[in-house]
Amino acid sequence: xxxxxxxxxxxxxxxxxxxxxxxxxxxxxxxxxxxxxxxxxxxxxxxxxxxxxxxxxxxxxxxxxxxxxxxxxxxxxxxxxxxxxxxxxxxxxxxxxxxxxxxxxxxxxxxxxxxxxxxxxxxxxxxxxxxxxxxxxxxxxxxxxxxxxxxxxxxxxxxxxxxxxxxxxxxxxxxxxxxxxxxxxxxxxxxxxxxxxxxxxxxxxxxxxxxxxxxxxxxxxxxxxxxxxxxxxxxxxxxxxxxxxxxxxxxxxxxxxxxxxxxxxxxxxxxxxxxxxxxxxxxxxxxxxxxxxxxxxxxxxxxxxxxxxxxxxxxxxxxxxxxxxxxxxxxxxxxxxxxxxxxxxxxxxxxxxxxxxxxxxxxxxxxxxxxxxxxxxxxxxxxxxxxxxxxxxxxxxxxxxxxxxxxxxxxxxxx
Amino acid sequence: xxxxxxxxxxxxxxxxxxxxxxxxxxxxxxxxxxxxxxxxxxxxxxxxxxxxxxxxxxxxxxxxxxxxxxxxxxxxxxxxxxxxxxxxxxxxxxxxxxxxxxxxxxxxxxxxxxxxxxxxxxxxxxxxxxxxxxxxxxxxxxxxxxxxxxxxxxxxxxxxxxxxxxxxxxxxxxxxxxxxxxxxxxxxxxxxxxxxxxxxxxxxxxxxxxxxxxxxxxxxxxxxxxxxxxxxxxxxxxxxxxxxxxxxxxxxxxxxxxxxxxxxxxxxxxxxxxxxxxxxxxxxxxxxxxxxxxxxxxxxxxxxxxxxxxxxxxxxxxxxxxxxxxxxxxxxxxxxxxxxxxxxxxxxxxxxxxxxxxxxxxxxxxxxxxxxxxxxxxxxxxxxxxxxxxxxxxxxxxxxxxxxxxxxxxxxxxx
Numbered sequence: 001x002x003x004x005x006x007x008x009x010x011x012x013x014x015x016x017x018x019x020x021x022x023x024x025x026x027x028x029x030x031x032x033x034x035x036x037x038x039x040x041x042x043x044x045x046x047x048x049x050x051x052x053x054x055x056x057x058x059x060x061x062x063x064x065x066x067x068x069x070x071x072x073x074x075x076x077x078x079x080x081x082x083x084x085x086x087x088x089x090x091x092x093x094x095x096x097x098x099x100x101x102x103x104x105x106x107x108x109x110x111x112x113x114x115x116x117x118x119x120x121x122x123x124x125x126x127x128x129x130x131x132x133x134x135x136x137x138x139x140x141x142x143x144x145x146x147x148x149x150x151x152x153x154x155x156x157x158x159x160x161x162x163x164x165x166x167x168x169x170x171x172x173x174x175x176x177x178x179x180x181x182x183x184x185x186x187x188x189x190x191x192x193x194x195x196x197x198x199x200x201x202x203x204x205x206x207x208x209x210x211x212x213x214x215x216x217x218x219x220x221x222x223x224x225x226x227x228x229x230x231x232x233x234x235x236x237x238x239x240x241x242x243x244x245x246x247x248x249x250x251x252x253x254x255x256x257x258x259x260x261x262x263x264x265x266x267x268x269x270x271x272x273x274x275x276x277x278x279x280x281x282x283x284x285x286x287x288x289x290x291x292x293x294x295x296x297x298x299x300x301x302x303x304x305x306x307x308x309x310x311x312x313x314x315x316x317x318x319x320x321x322x323x324x325x326x327x328x329x330x331x332x333x334x335x336x337x338x339x340x341x342x343x344x345x346x347x348x349x350x351x352x353x354x355x356x357x358x359x360x361x362x363x364x365x366x367x368x369x370x371x372x373x374x375x376x377x378x379x380x381x382x383x384x385x386x387x388x389x390x391x392x393x394x395x396x397x398x399x400x401x402x403x404x405x406x407x408x409x410x411x412x413x414x415x
Numbered sequence: 416x417x418x419x420x421x422x423x424x425x426x427x428x429x430x431x432x433x434x435x436x437x438x439x440x441x442x443x444x445x446x447x448x449x450x451x452x453x454x455x456x457x458x459x460x461x462x463x464x465x466x467x468x469x470x471x472x473x474x475x476x477x478x479x480x481x482x483x484x485x486x487x488x489x490x491x492x493x494x495x496x497x498x499x500x501x502x503x504x505x506x507x508x509x510x511x512x513x514x515x516x517x518x519x520x521x522x523x524x525x526x527x528x529x530x531x532x533x534x535x536x537x538x539x540x541x542x543x544x545x546x547x548x549x550x551x552x553x554x555x556x557x558x559x560x561x562x563x564x565x566x567x568x569x570x571x572x573x574x575x576x577x578x579x580x581x582x583x584x585x586x587x588x589x590x591x592x593x594x595x596x597x598x599x600x601x602x603x604x605x606x607x608x609x610x611x612x613x614x615x616x617x618x619x620x621x622x623x624x625x626x627x628x629x630x631x632x633x634x635x636x637x638x639x640x641x642x643x644x645x646x647x648x649x650x651x652x653x654x655x656x657x658x659x660x661x662x663x664x665x666x667x668x669x670x671x672x673x674x675x676x677x678x679x680x681x682x683x684x685x686x687x688x689x690x691x692x693x694x695x696x697x698x699x700x701x702x703x704x705x706x707x708x709x710x711x712x713x714x715x716x717x718x719x720x721x722x723x724x725x726x727x728x729x730x731x732x733x734x735x736x737x738x739x740x741x742x743x744x745x746x747x748x749x750x751x752x753x754x755x756x757x758x759x760x761x762x763x764x765x766x767x768x769x770x771x772x773x774x775x776x777x778x779x780x781x782x783x784x785x786x787x788x789x790x791x792x793x794x795x796x797x798x799x800x801x802x803x804x805x806x807x808x809x810x811x812x813x814x815x816x817x818x819x820x821x822x823x824x825x826x827x828x829x830x
Contacts, residue, residue: 194644211643215687226795227676227699228626228768229609232668234793239677240665246658253647261642262654263687265680272630272678272697273769274796282687284642353643354688378649380641381689 002400002407005104007393013096014392017042017080018088026383027088031081031123031134032162039080043120046099050106052118057176059138060122060168066102068115073182074406075117075366076101076399078190079124079135079357086125087385089392093373094189095120097396101403113411115182116403121357122168129159136357139176140364180361185332185406186368188358189399191387195378196350203344203394206336207370210352210359211259211286212293212325218245218304222313224269224277235275239267241311242279248303249283252296259286259353260296288325288351326359329367332406336369339402344394371398417815417822420519422808428511429807432457432495433503441798442503446496446538446549447577454495458535461514465521467533472591474553475537475583481517483530488597489821490532490781491516491814493605494539494550494772501540502800504807508788509604510535512811516818528826530597531818536772537583544574551772554591555779595776600747600821601783603773604814606802610793611765618759618809621751622785625767625774626674626701627708627740633660633719637728639684639692650690654682656726657694663718664698667711674701674768675711703740703766741774744782747821751784754817759809786813 021029021039028035040062047054052064062080065073078094098118105112122135129151137143148170151159160170192198197205222238246262253260261284267276283300287293301317308315333349340347350372352359362368373395376386387395436444436454443450455477462469467479477495480488493509513533520527537550544566552558563585566574575585607613612620637651661677668675676699682691698715702708716732723730748764755762765787767774777783788810791801802810 192644193641194646195649196646199649213643224797225793226608226769227678228628228674228701228770229607229790229795230674230768230793231609231611231671232665232673232675234610234614237665237676239661239680243658243661246654247662250647250652250655256646258647259643259645260647261652261688261690263642263682263689263691264685265654265682267678267680270679272699273676274678275676276678284687286643353645354641355643375644378640378645380644382639 001108002101002104002403005100005396005400007396010097010100010396011389011392013046013099014088014092017092017096022088026085027082028084029080029082030084030127031125032128032166036081037166040120043080043095050103052102052106057139057179058169059135059173059176060163060166061135061139061176062120063179064102064118066106066112066116068112070114070411071182072184072410073115073117074403074410075119075183075186076403077119077121077186077357078188079121081123081125083125083127083381085383086381087383089191089385089387090193090380091124093191093392093395097189097399100396101400104400112407114184114407116407124357128153132355133357133360136360138173139179140360141174141177142360142363145170145173180364180366183366184410186358186361186366187399187402187406188356188370189395190356190370190372191375191380192372193354193375193378193380197372197374198376198378200348202346202348203374203391204340204398205348205350205372206333206340207328207352207372208333208349209288209325209327210355211288212290213284213286213321213323213355214293214297214319215321216283217318217320218281218283219316220279220313222277222311225275227273227275230275236312237275238279238313239276241307241313241315242281244307245281245304248307249300252299252303255292257288257351258296260284286353290325293325323355326362328358328362328369332367332369335405336371336402339405340371340398343398343401371395371402416523417516417519417818420515420811420815422811425512425515425811426804426807428461428514429503429507432507432511437503441500442497443499444495444497445499445542446540447543447581451496452581455535458495458510465518467517467521472554472594473584474550474588474591475578475581476550476554476591477535478594479517479533481521481527481531483527485529485826486597487599487825488530488532489818489825490534490598490601491818492534492536492601492772493603494536496538496540498540498542498796500798501796502798504606504800504802505608505795506539508606508807508810512604512814515811516815519815527822529822531822539772543568547770548772548775551775553588554594555775556589556592557775557778560585560588595779595781598781599825601773601776601781602814602817602821603771603785604810605771605785605787606790606795607787608769608790608793608795612787612789613791613793615763617761617763618789618806619755619813620763620765620787621748621755622743622767622787623748623764624703624740624742625770626703627705628699628701628736628738628770629708629712629734630736631698632733632735633696633698634731635694635728637692637726640690642688642690645690651727652690653694653728654691656722656728656730657696659722660696660719663722664715667714667718670707672703672766673711675699701768705740708740738770741777743773743777743784747782747784750820751786751817754820755786755813758813758816786810786817
């Protein structure tokens, strides 16, 4: 039974990986770099002692498969890659928590009733090439090689060439879909990357799905003039219009499940004495309900139209990215809820505003669910990213017990 | 009489200077560069035929002096330097309009009753070293060598070294003050750099003074978190606070003579999915009335204090520059008003939101006044900067007639 695992071994693995891949500025396990490859060599060493089949699929995802009595497979997974200057838990917790589950099952000596696999998805973060969920997207065919054919990094290196340097042929990647054919469930443990569980005093929460996302690049064109010479009413100030838009974006996110962020803004000519003639900003809006997301996006478009008239500027929206909300599997959610209550005495359901590999897997029709453990201060993607050991242990225990239940359920004949 | 001058000669000079110093991106007469030095060589060539004494003072200002019957001196001036990618009129109009006045007076054959001087102030724009009114500031001792001792350009070249390369010893610069000892009046013709005269259908306006300026660098510190994971109410979004401040800055400039500009803004980490944890912006506030300016500045400080509480961010103001309003000479304003009415049939008074060398001269106790000619679209500091020939001609004619009046008035015994 995975339930008998020792969470301290998972914590020791997390710390060892941190020591191996962190520098002064944080974790540096950026996908398709040497440090990332080094992390995977380390992971393979950890797997070498277990009775598992280890290889990478056509999309570069690393699989460790513990054969069970039946080919039906319960998959545990996450990603070992990080953002630059990242933290020690984002992605790594799910992989090394899953490793500990696999190790405990293997140590029991008897094959499990169904096959159990651990997957380390390649390049969840998209840090180098700006395309997140790369490995899971390709393997689930929610992303196609043609979508990323022309993508390059900041140094002009083509994504396809970087993959090839790590033994991955981009055009063959969709063949990785075959790995998911026997999958009957997908379980992913991850840090929350938000403040909700900490605020509510909970170790673990059950994730009901991931929010839909609509991201726009906005360009506001006014007129650049000397601030000293121009009366206020004669101005066409692109930044004043941008400031109104920033507030309209927040205003439209009044529903508690809304998320809306203007993360980047620039102006030109960017001189203290010149009224900005150009303002460019990004708007990232999210909601777990597709209709609510569409309404929120429309509200901001309408606000922009009013602002453009008021301020005599032109405001152009370019939709640069969008993904529909993904709901996780109802049965798995209910099972996870029971399990979290058993392990921690309490459970809570929350949705994920951030994307995860589980969303790609669920989109491909595999029943999936995620568990979140609380994040200190909600901080992630930074060296300060942290979670207290007791919450990490509770998360790994919940994952193990949930895996046991799902394995047992999958082994039973339907009905 | 200067009144008999031919404005077309001034226009021809302006066009010749443009051809000499403009490239695809605009005028490049940045002070302390080769192109600027070349413009001055060209100006000296224009002066060589006249019975004037030409030299530079200790602060690098170029003087051309037409001896009159008395040493009392009426000074005409402006600056030949431009911003990078600048226009053909800003500064050059005053210098070459003044040159044409001097030329016409010289051509009459008889020395004028008082001495008449033309000054080309060095580095009005401060484009390379970020310190405007450099030559006029040093010569009027409103700026001291110690204030700019440690200033360098983007390439790390010290201001003092750049001046030395053009024959100017920064520490000797205050000696240039002697040049202004005999000055009884200072007249400067300039483009408006604003839309007021064009809007009101006027060629020429009389400038009553320059606005006071208070400039702040503002740093807003919130918390950088992942936008997806963070509920809106848990955020401490530095850009939302910055957007509110941008609008508060405009709100506080409701009086018609107020000017307020947020010209530069940056955020960090500047990623579409991350709530900005840091927002930095500049606030430039101006008003011709010192009390009104102080009230406007205070209003924004108060607004910032409220925003900081509301948004749970820290907002720090650093005052990076300030100058008091400067009022021009009442008698010269009245004389300029009459003159503009005679030449153009109408006159208007306006204040300057932008600084000019005349403000330094007036601050040093020399009676001063400026004339503005209308600017097409109010555009300046750009290659599109332009004024129709008839307005330029009206401006030069008004300057000439005003010079004649001031010369005549200065020659008469007081009383």
